[in-house]
Amino acid sequence: MSLKRNILDLRKRKQEVQLGGGEKAIEKQVAMGKKTARERIMSILDEDSFHEYDLFVEHTARDFDMDKKVLHGDGVIIGTGTIYNQPVCIYAQDFTVAGGSLGLMHARKITKIMDHALKMRVPLIGINDSGGARIQEGVNSLAGYGEIFYRNTKASGVIPQISVILGPCAGGAVYSPALTDFVFVVENISKMFITGPSVIKTVLGEEISMEELGGARVHSEITGNAHFYAESEDECFDQIKSLISFIPWNNTQKARKFPPQEPTSSLNIEEIVPSDPRRPYDIRDIIRAVTDSSEFFEIMEHFARNIVIGFGRLKGDTVGFVANQPKYLAGVLDCDSSDKAARFIRYCDAFNIPIVTLEDMPGYLPGVDQEHAGVIRHGAKLLYAYSEATVPKITVILRKAYGGGYIAMNSRHLGADFVFAWPTAEIAVMGPEGAANIVFRKEIAEAENPDEVRKQKIEEYKEKFANPYVAAAKGYIDEVIEPAETRSLLIHSLTLSDNKVDARPAKKHGIPPF
Amino acid sequence: MEESTPKYQTFVVNSAKYKTLYTKKFEMRTKWERPDMNEIRSYIPGTVLKLMVKTGQKVKEGECLLILEAMKMENKIEMPFDGKIKEIHVEEGVRIPKDVIMITIE
Numbered sequence: 001m002s003l004k005r006n007i008l009d010l011r012k013r014k015q016e017v018q019l020g021g022g023e024k025a026i027e028k029q030v031a032m033g034k035k036t037a038r039e040r041i042m043s044i045l046d047e048d049s050f051h052e053y054d055l056f057v058e059h060t061a062r063d064f065d066m067d068k069k070v071l072h073g074d075g076v077i078i079g080t081g082t083i084y085n086q087p088v089c090i091y092a093q094d095f096t097v098a099g100g101s102l103g104l105m106h107a108r109k110i111t112k113i114m115d116h117a118l119k120m121r122v123p124l125i126g127i128n129d130s131g132g133a134r135i136q137e138g139v140n141s142l143a144g145y146g147e148i149f150y151r152n153t154k155a156s157g158v159i160p161q162i163s164v165i166l167g168p169c170a171g172g173a174v175y176s177p178a179l180t181d182f183v184f185v186v187e188n189i190s191k192m193f194i195t196g197p198s199v200i201k202t203v204l205g206e207e208i209s210m211e212e213l214g215g216a217r218v219h220s221e222i223t224g225n226a227h228f229y230a231e232s233e234d235e236c237f238d239q240i241k242s243l244i245s246f247i248p249w250n251n252t253q254k255a256r257k258f259p260p261q262e263p264t265s266s267l268n269i270e271e272i273v274p275s276d277p278r279r280p281y282d283i284r285d286i287i288r289a290v291t292d293s294s295e296f297f298e299i300m301e302h303f304a305r306n307i308v309i310g311f312g313r314l315k316g317d318t319v320g321f322v323a324n325q326p327k328y329l330a331g332v333l334d335c336d337s338s339d340k341a342a343r344f345i346r347y348c349d350a351f352n353i354p355i356v357t358l359e360d361m362p363g364y365l366p367g368v369d370q371e372h373a374g375v376i377r378h379g380a381k382l383l384y385a386y387s388e389a390t391v392p393k394i395t396v397i398l399r400k401a402y403g404g405g406y407i408a409m410n411s412r413h414l415g416a417d418f419v420f421a422w423p424t425a426e427i428a429v430m431g432p433e434g435a436a437n438i439v440f441r442k443e444i445a446e447a448e449n450p451d452e453v454r455k456q457k458i459e460e461y462k463e464k465f466a467n468p469y470v471a472a473a474k475g476y477i478d479e480v481i482e483p484a485e486t487r488s489l490l491i492h493s494l495t496l497s498d499n500k501v502d503a504r505p506a507k508k509h510g511i512p513p514f
Numbered sequence: 515m516e517e518s519t520p521k522y523q524t525f526v527v528n529s530a531k532y533k534t535l536y537t538k539k540f541e542m543r544t545k546w547e548r549p550d551m552n553e554i555r556s557y558i559p560g561t562v563l564k565l566m567v568k569t570g571q572k573v574k575e576g577e578c579l580l581i582l583e584a585m586k587m588e589n590k591i592e593m594p595f596d597g598k599i600k601e602i603h604v605e606e607g608v609r610i611p612k613d614v615i616m617i618t619i620e
Contacts, residue, residue: 431529
């Protein structure tokens with residue numbers, strides 16, 4: 001054969017394998033409103049940047065007549081490419097090939113690209129669309145999952161790991177996404193659960209659809225398994241690219257610097273927060289009033305809405321925002337919001353992203369369900385994450401900073417580098433209403449007109465303690481600032497902490513209250 | 515998934531009344547009720563394999579009341595204290611969800 005014929009032969013082989021499960025299976029995939037695995041990779045990566053590895057890998061199963069079956073690429077596409085001209089590793093399960101089921105060689109391909117990503121210190125993007133373990137391959141497919149989980153864990157905090165759920169992801173398969181940093185889901189397409197509706201019906205007699213059990217909305221709103229919710233695959237890919245623009249490529253780097261921009265929000269920062277501490281507003285308006293181009297990339301927007309987390313830029317540099325949201329549940333801390341914020345803080349700390357905390361919260365959510373759900377250990381995660389973090393930590397107290405919540409929200413006492421308070425800040429052991437009821441219990445009870453005395457005592461307490469000056473007098477806050485100074489002080493603080501050194505005792509790892 | 519015009523509700527924390535929105539999960543939370551020691555409930559969904567007692571029977575603590583098959587295991591449901599069977603709410607062969615009252619005792 002001449003070289004030319006060799007090349008033609010190669011092209012023919014590639015073409016055949018690249019068709020995955022064949023045209024009929026692709027038609028089915030499209031009919032479900034889904035893109036093919038290859039289209040998905042192309043949509044995420046820079047144009048013409050994809051290099052595929054292991055295209056010609058074949059499965060090794062022999063039982064159940066599997067030796068007579070050809071499964072192109074063994075149901076998964078792996079390779080490298082670039083996003084914004086920076087290299088990434090990627091894999092996409094191909095549902096058109098044996099339902100994207102995971103067998104031994106399928107798993108080997110995934111672990112190969114994972115090892116590659118970790119060694120090269122580049123982000124890993126995994127697109128999940130699989131019916132689950134390939135039953136015909138028995139324990140080999142279980143081994144495959146385990147080897148993926150092991151690598152997810154090993155790479156955690158070293159390289160960014162992104163999971164995209166674009167189809168079913170059931171049984172053991174769900175744990176790989178759960179171990180990664182960010183999980184993306186799409187309406188009507190993503191389905192994640194440990195046991196599916198049919199098993200639940202047989203065992204429990206409970207009838208539920210896949211969507212109601214583990215659809216995109218459920219994981220975005222109820223379980224907190226997903227970080228980003230999109231209406232379509234294209235929207236999801238845009239979200240991935242936005243996220244990637246905010247984070248560093250690995251844990252030894254800083255996020256890419258962008259040209260500094262002034263905020264563009266038309267809202268006046270002095271007019272967003274109502275002076276009555278019991279009135280709500282949207283904390284995201286404050287974030288947008290201080291960030292470059294008033295851009296805020298929110299994470300877990302629909303879960304535990306009483307706390308807001310996400311990325312923005314200050315003078316071109318990425319910062320992570322953690323902010324109480326008075327618009328929902330008055331911005332209280334609870335199990336879910338503590339869990340949500342704590343994990344984000346650890347992400348920021350692992351990847352050298354400074355943390356800005358905006359505080360306005362009345363305390364912890366009262367209730368039997370909260371106590372029994374373990375608000376003590378979940379709440380402790382937040383204390384742990386803030387105390388442990390060595391990245392620059394800045395707190396701005398806007399209004400209420402009461403009790404345990406004041407301590408938890410990156411207080412000076414947990415190691416905050418900068419603590420600023422607006423003149424409207426109320427830093428106290430609890431709100432005036434609650435405090436007056438306890439401190440002046442006797443006076444109120446013995447008064448001829450208890451309601452009037454209570455009102456008077458609340459006012460007294462408010463006057464004396466519901467302000468930033470008691471804490472300022474102790475040096476617990478560094479500066480009482482005017483709201484309009486917030487952005488410039490945040491930028492100043494970041495500049496100042498550029499070379500921050502904060503040593504911790506050497507240890508293998510801590511024991512956070514998982 | 516964003517609400518239209520927000521309808522703020524009243525929410526009390528430490529005697530202070532706040533205006534805010536409830537989350538779906540907060541609205542869905544279940545109210546706690548003190549468990550009734552006289553109700554033997556299914557702690558796991560399963561099938562009532564065998565009933566070992568009859569209504570009105572006196573039973574000693576630790577004696578088997580019924581066998582509940584769940585997750586491929588035959589679980590013995592035992593009498594929590596000396597007492598009498600007041601009412602049996604299930605039949606043999608019946609599949610029941612979690613937290614169903616199976617037997618009332620006294």
